[in-house]
Amino acid sequence: MTALEETAVRSAQPVSLERANYGDRVFKLVLTAAAFLIPILLGFLVYELWSGSRLAIDRFGFDFITSSTWDPVAEEFGALPLIFGTLLSSLIALVIAVPLSLGVAIYLTEFAPKAVRQPVAFLIGLLAAIPSVVYGLWGIFVLIPVLRTTAFPLLRDALGFLPLFQGAIYGPSMLAAGIILAIMIMPYVMSVSREVLLAVPNTQREAALALGATRWEAVITAVVPYARSGLGGAVILGLGRALGETMAVTMVIGNRHEVAASLFAPGYTMAAAIANEFSEAVGDLHLSALAFVAFVLFLVTVLVNAGARLLIWRVARGSGAGSSAL
Amino acid sequence: MSSRRLSCSLLLILVMLAACSSDDRGRQPGESRATGSSAALTGAGATFPNPIYTKWFDAYHQETGVRINYQSIGSGGGIRQFTEGTVDFGASDAPMTDEQVAAVKGNVVHVPTVLGAVVATYNLPAAGNAALRFDGPTLADIFLGRITRWSDRRIAALNPGVKLPAQDIIVVHRSDGSGTTFIFTDYLSKISPEWKEKVGKATSVKWPIGLGGKGNEGVTQQVKQTDGAIGYVELIYAISNGLPYAWLKNAEGAFVEPSLKSVSAAAAGARLDPSTDFRVSITNPSGKDSYPASSFTWLLLRKEGGDSVKVRLLRNFIRWMLQPPAQRMAAELHYAPLPVPVIEVLQKQFP
Numbered sequence: 001m002t003a004l005e006e007t008a009v010r011s012a013q014p015v016s017l018e019r020a021n022y023g024d025r026v027f028k029l030v031l032t033a034a035a036f037l038i039p040i041l042l043g044f045l046v047y048e049l050w051s052g053s054r055l056a057i058d059r060f061g062f063d064f065i066t067s068s069t070w071d072p073v074a075e076e077f078g079a080l081p082l083i084f085g086t087l088l089s090s091l092i093a094l095v096i097a098v099p100l101s102l103g104v105a106i107y108l109t110e111f112a113p114k115a116v117r118q119p120v121a122f123l124i125g126l127l128a129a130i131p132s133v134v135y136g137l138w139g140i141f142v143l144i145p146v147l148r149t150t151a152f153p154l155l156r157d158a159l160g161f162l163p164l165f166q167g168a169i170y171g172p173s174m175l176a177a178g179i180i181l182a183i184m185i186m187p188y189v190m191s192v193s194r195e196v197l198l199a200v201p202n203t204q205r206e207a208a209l210a211l212g213a214t215r216w217e218a219v220i221t222a223v224v225p226y227a228r229s230g231l232g233g234a235v236i237l238g239l240g241r242a243l244g245e246t247m248a249v250t251m252v253i254g255n256r257h258e259v260a261a262s263l264f265a266p267g268y269t270m271a272a273a274i275a276n277e278f279s280e281a282v283g284d285l286h287l288s289a290l291a292f293v294a295f296v297l298f299l300v301t302v303l304v305n306a307g308a309r310l311l312i313w314r315v316a317r318g319s320g321a322g323s324s325a326l
Numbered sequence: 327m328s329s330r331r332l333s334c335s336l337l338l339i340l341v342m343l344a345a346c347s348s349d350d351r352g353r354q355p356g357e358s359r360a361t362g363s364s365a366a367l368t369g370a371g372a373t374f375p376n377p378i379y380t381k382w383f384d385a386y387h388q389e390t391g392v393r394i395n396y397q398s399i400g401s402g403g404g405i406r407q408f409t410e411g412t413v414d415f416g417a418s419d420a421p422m423t424d425e426q427v428a429a430v431k432g433n434v435v436h437v438p439t440v441l442g443a444v445v446a447t448y449n450l451p452a453a454g455n456a457a458l459r460f461d462g463p464t465l466a467d468i469f470l471g472r473i474t475r476w477s478d479r480r481i482a483a484l485n486p487g488v489k490l491p492a493q494d495i496i497v498v499h500r501s502d503g504s505g506t507t508f509i510f511t512d513y514l515s516k517i518s519p520e521w522k523e524k525v526g527k528a529t530s531v532k533w534p535i536g537l538g539g540k541g542n543e544g545v546t547q548q549v550k551q552t553d554g555a556i557g558y559v560e561l562i563y564a565i566s567n568g569l570p571y572a573w574l575k576n577a578e579g580a581f582v583e584p585s586l587k588s589v590s591a592a593a594a595g596a597r598l599d600p601s602t603d604f605r606v607s608i609t610n611p612s613g614k615d616s617y618p619a620s621s622f623t624w625l626l627l628r629k630e631g632g633d634s635v636k637v638r639l640l641r642n643f644i645r646w647m648l649q650p651p652a653q654r655m656a657a658e659l660h661y662a663p664l665p666v667p668v669i670e671v672l673q674k675q676f677p
Contacts, residue, residue: 072503073526140547148551170496171551172537255501255538266537272501276540279400280503280529282426 049298052291055284064292070257070273072281077289079296081257085174085267086300089249090242092178092263097186098235104186105193110219121194128187136251139180144171144252147179152264167262172254175263180248185238192237196230197223232312236305243301246271270297367636367643370397371404371417374442374505374560375623378659379417382652389646392639401505401529408434408626414636416626419505420529421605433629436604437644437672438622441662443561443589444510445571445619449549450476452491457583459484461575462517462610462618468556469497469514470521471535476554484575491554498548498557501538503530505623506560513609513619561589561620562660578614586662588617594665600674620662644676 050057056064060077067078104124108117148171159165200223208222209215224231246269254266255276270293281287376398383394399407401418408416409430421436446460453476460468464480467473473480477492500507511527525531539545542563549555549569561584564571573581582588595613596606610618627640646652648669656663664672 069532071532072530073528073532140544145551168494170537172539172548250501250540251544255540256536257532268538276502276538277530278402278503280402280505282402282405282420282423282529 046295046298049291049295053288053295055288056292059285060289060292064289065296068257068259072277072283072286075283075285077285077292079270079273079289079293081259082268082270082273082293083296083300084259085177085253086243086269086271086297087304088174089177089181089253089267089269090239092175093181093185093242094235094239096179096182097189097238100182101186101189101234101238102193102231104190105197106219106224108194109197110215110223121191124187124190126187127183128191132184132245132248133251135180135184136248139176139248139252143180144176147171147173147176156264163261164263167260167264169264170254170266172252172266173264174253174260174267177249177253177267177269178263180252181242181245184245184248185241188241189234189238192234193227193231196227196234199230200226228315229312232308232315236308236312239308240301240305243297243304244271246275250276270294270300366393366395367414367639368395368397369404369415369417369625370399370407370413371626372401372419372505372623373398374419375417375440375661378440378656378661381655381659382647385652385655386643386646390642392643394643400503401508402503405626414632415628415640417624418626419621419623420508421607421622421624422626427605430628433631435627435629437625437627437676438593438604438664438668439625439647440623440656440664441589441593441620442505442509442623443584443592443617443620443662444506444513444558445561445564445569445584446556446558446574447546447549447564447569447571448556449551449553449570450491450493451553452476452493453485453488456485456488457570458488458572459575459581460572462514465574466514466518466521468495469499469534469536470518470524471497493554496552496555497533497536498539498545498552498555499533499536500530500542500545500558501540504541505529505621506542506558507531509609509619509621510558512607512621516607516610561586561662565660574618576614576616576618577610577612578616580614582615582617584617584619586657586660588615589620589662590665592616592618592620593622593662594667598668598671600671602671641676644672648672648676 056077060067064077064079065083066080067076068080069076069078070081071077104120108121112120148169152169152171152173152175155165156169204222204226205218208218213221249269250272253268253272255268255272256266257268258265260267274290274294274297277286278290281290376396379396379398383396387393396417401420404413404416404418405422405426407413409426417439419442422434427434446465448458450458458481460481461484464473464484467480474495475492476490476495478490482488482490508527508529511521511525511531514525515522515527525534537548539548539557542559545557545559546563546567546569549557559569561571563569564584571584573583576582591613592611593608595611595616596608597612598604598606604622604624606622608621625644627644628637648664653663653669
């Protein structure tokens with residue numbers, strides 16, 4: 001570099017930097033504000049929930065999450081059946097939706113003919129645009145009659161030796177809620193999984209195939225392990241949605257404050273209880289108990305998400321080691 | 327370019343936030359200043375009378391220019407907002423309790439507007455087309471889980487000649503808090519001491535048995551789809567959806583078909599004192615035509631204080647509502663209108 005060029009660069013730099021700096025600073029400010037807005041909002045939300053539930057916290061304390069009584073007249077409140085229902089219905093949803101969505105995503109990225117890929121992905125994405133109340137109505141009018149008259153009796157005949165599939169069949173039940181939730185979270189899990197699998201470099205597949213793997217083996221040994229953490233993220237997204245879903249669940253779950261072993265028995269979830277009782281709750285303690293339920297729901301969501309992330313983090317570390325070995 | 331777009335969206339957020347906060351704080355003074363022909367009153371509360379209130383407020387606006395905004399957020403919310411003074415009037419399907427009245431220092435007037443009633447609807451194809459008949463104690467024991475089969479002796483004794491199958495009874499109730507539940511549990515509490523002690527009356531209660539359906543439609547679907555189910559729904563909903571419903575035995579021992587007429591008769595049979603505060607339950611009243619599971623729905627006004635213009639406007643509306651044209655609108659929308667004795671008492675209280 002000549003001296004002349006050097007001075008030219010030096011004199012040019014401050015000017016352009018200064019101009020860039022101005023825009024940069026505004027840009028940074030805007031982004032910072034946007035980034036902090038959400039945590040601040042969350043902080044307010046937590047504070048509001050906590051202060052709203054003070055009355056119930058003082059009154060019931062820890063018993064709130066171990067008691068099953070929910071009696072607005074006597075003002076006795078316990079949320080165990082609600083917590084149980086939220087966790088169990090979400091678990092059922094994951095058990096049904098995750099294998100299906102992953103299967104669809106793997107098929108669409110690895111096996112499906114080109115002409116099929118886009119249309120099918122688009123149609124599944126459409127499922128996400130359906131309002132949950134429509135899912136609920138569909139559940140009441142279509143799903144539940146089928147479950148009650150056909151699917152549940154078959155399940156009871158085949159698997160009736162398990163306590164999960166015993167007892168009277170009403171239709172509205174924990175299992176019905178889990179199935180509706182599974183259908184609702186599938187498009188999310190499927191879409192994200194598909195994006196993650198698409199992002200797996202082709203060299204990964206080619207390397208596996210070059211070693212003599214079949215396509216199936218290539219997917220299982222090279223593609224899926226590479227995408228593990230992303231796939232885990234997809235599942236978490238679905239789980240978060242299942243935990244908080246309200247309208248469709250309350251329409252099909254039977255709304256009964258009870259912890260039952262059978263999946264055919266009606267249950268209740270936290271979100272459903274809040275939606276059902278909040279508008280007509282009159283007593284201060286009743287309202288406060290509902291706020292407490294919301295607070296517990298928030299804590300449960302945070303805990304479950306943190307647990308799931310931890311799991312993924314550990315699995316992802318394992319996959320890193322695996323891929324380096326490969 | 328992207329930074330400009332971002333700052334644009336940030337600006338939008340700020341504007342929205344500003345709009346929100348001004349919505350919260352600025353609305354009250356802004357509207358209380360409004361007077362004369364552009365005057366606006368705000369109210370909130372019960373969802374059950376929302377269709378007739380909307381109709382009345384619209385008709386009243388066209389006649390007088392006074393605009394009344396009503397938000398059907400539920401009775402509980404109505405009482406809460408009324409107590410906090412964020413609305414000019416509240417509306418509720420259940421009268422305020424003594425503690426709630428104490429919370430507003432007794433500064434409340436309950437004005438009944440129309441009547442609601444609850445019917446027991448069922449799905450029992452084996453029993454044919456005949457309307458089933460129940461009395462209060464039997465109904466209470468069904469919903470308490472004491473009577474579990476349709477062929478129970480007590481049901482059979484009330485329904486001679488009806489073929490009752492040896493089938494399990496599946497109870498369906500409302501899962502959401504509702505005035506319908508209040509009327510139903512109020513009635514059962516009056517009839518059955520055990521119900522009163524174990525369950526009590528409220529907009530949501532601890533149900534001993536059964537499935538919860540969301541809203542009248544949720545209960546209805548559940549009952550329609552389940553052979554052997556029994557539930558309870560609002561009378562108007564049952565009529566307009568052609569549901570089968572049971573006759574109930576009233577205080578005078580007569581079986582009464584639920585209808586707008588028998589519900590109005592119940593209010594007339596309640597025999598109100600001229601100085602009543604209308605905070606009364608009219609379930610299980612006297613009169614042999616009275617349908618026993620019915621109740622008023624109320625507007626909640628302040629007795630004193632507040633904006634004098636608004637007080638005057640609200641009183642004008644009440645007088646207007648008691649006139650025959652407004653009462654006819656209620657009947658057109660299938661609400662049981664107030665009976666003449668109640669209107670007379672109200673007219674004396676709102677001269």
